[in-house]
Amino acid sequence: MNFIKAGSACPITKVADVDFNLNEIKKCVEKAIEEQVKILVFPELSITSYSCADLFFQQKLLKKAEVAIENLCVFSEGRDILFAVGAPFEYDDVLYNAAYLIFNGKVLGIVPKSYLPNASEFYEKRWFSSGLNITSRIV
Numbered sequence: 001m002n003f004i005k006a007g008s009a010c011p012i013t014k015v016a017d018v019d020f021n022l023n024e025i026k027k028c029v030e031k032a033i034e035e036q037v038k039i040l041v042f043p044e045l046s047i048t049s050y051s052c053a054d055l056f057f058q059q060k061l062l063k064k065a066e067v068a069i070e071n072l073c074v075f076s077e078g079r080d081i082l083f084a085v086g087a088p089f090e091y092d093d094v095l096y097n098a099a100y101l102i103f104n105g106k107v108l109g110i111v112p113k114s115y116l117p118n119a120s121e122f123y124e125k126r127w128f129s130s131g132l133n134i135t136s137r138i139v
Contacts, residue, residue, distance in 0.1 A: 019064075046086045048061060054126075
């Protein structure tokens with residue numbers, strides 16, 4: 001029986017410092033490849049960091065996150081690893097907290113978070129919408 005090695009990564013992140021976070025994510029992917037990991041998952045919003053708060057309303061941050069995803073696609077070319085990385089996702093002028101599935105130069109899928117916490121210290125509904133509201137399967 002063959003097994004596929006899966007792993008999780010917890011990179012060092014800085015709030016809204018997409019370039020720093022991108023480099024840390026790349027380091028984690030490279031280390032995972034050295035360890036022969038084939039599937040790697042990162043925390044939600046690892047591209048921007050989770051605690052950006054109202055900075056999620058800034059187009060500059062959203063654009064940098066989009067460019068970082070494109071950069072990760074290029075970085076993943078020729079590497080035998082599938083990874084899921086968290087980043088904001090804007091679709092039809094609505095913002096989602098999403099996981100991007102990246103493999104060999106492509107985004108294979110985008111999975112928006114469906115159930116958003118909105119109590120105590122969590123205010124996700126202030127910035128993001130539920131993925132349950134998306135009716136299209138293709139974006």
